[in-house]
Amino acid sequence: MNKAKSPFDRLRATKGWKAVIKVLRVVEAIDVLVVVLLIFANTVSRYVFKTSFIWVEEILTICALWMYFIGAVLGAEEESHIKGDLVSSSIKSPKARKWFVVVVSLVTFVSCMFFVYWAVIYCKNQFALHMTTQYLHLPKITSQFAVGFGMVGMAFYWLFHLLRYITKDPAEFLPEEVPAEGKEGEEP
Numbered sequence: 001m002n003k004a005k006s007p008f009d010r011l012r013a014t015k016g017w018k019a020v021i022k023v024l025r026v027v028e029a030i031d032v033l034v035v036v037l038l039i040f041a042n043t044v045s046r047y048v049f050k051t052s053f054i055w056v057e058e059i060l061t062i063c064a065l066w067m068y069f070i071g072a073v074l075g076a077e078e079e080s081h082i083k084g085d086l087v088s089s090s091i092k093s094p095k096a097r098k099w100f101v102v103v104v105s106l107v108t109f110v111s112c113m114f115f116v117y118w119a120v121i122y123c124k125n126q127f128a129l130h131m132t133t134q135y136l137h138l139p140k141i142t143s144q145f146a147v148g149f150g151m152v153g154m155a156f157y158w159l160f161h162l163l164r165y166i167t168k169d170p171a172e173f174l175p176e177e178v179p180a181e182g183k184e185g186e187e188p
Contacts, residue, residue, distance in 0.1 A: 008164040021077060024070055031067040035060060058133040062143040069150025076157035094170040101173065105162040112155045116148075123148040 011017060038056050046052040075081045088104070091097040123145055131140040 006164070006167060008160065008167065021074070024074055028067065028070045028074065031063050031070065035063045035067060038063070055135040058136050058138065062138070062146075065143045065146040069146040069153075072150050073153035073157065076154040076161075079161060094173045097173040098165065098168065098170040102162065102165045105158065105165050109155065109158040109162050112151065112158055116151045116155045119148045119151040 005013070038060055042053055042056045072081075088097055088100050091100055123141065126144045127141050129140075132138060133140060
């Protein structure tokens with residue numbers, strides 16, 4: 001039986017959705033590379049040349065915050081955040097499992113919205129202060145905006161998944177069958 005794709009699956013398959021994810025992954029990869037290279041360069045300069053670049057800490061703070069929060073947004077999109085899933089795996093009824101997942105998603109989304117509220121206030125206040133970093137005089141909002149971006153991005157994807165779960169057929173919540181290993185003497 002060929003099942004029609006849900007509107008959420010069709011949306012996820014669009015070029016725009018995939019492009020946003022690809023851009024986030026590229027920015028994340030560049031960010032990780034910059035962090036690794038800066039830490040390596042600063043370590044070499046400190047232990048080999050007995051000097052260090054003080055401004056590197058400022059760049060690392062900016063890059064690290066963006067790295068963490070872009071990673072969190074990507075984790076929310078692909079639902080790869082660490083979670084303890086003991087309860088849902090013990091629920092046998094597909095309908096009960098569906099509504100358990102919906103409630104967990106709702107709690108996650110509401111919790112995230114609480115932090116979105118505070119992140120937006122935080123970014124607004126920091127923007128109004130016009131603070132800069134000590135050595136490079138970069139606006140501090142360059143690192144602090146990562147918090148707001150990350151929280152809003154996670155809230156968007158968690159809302160998306162919540163709505164997707166609400167509209168899913170309970171049969172789609174059946175546990176995946178684990179393939180049985182071959183019997184003794186049989187090859188898998």
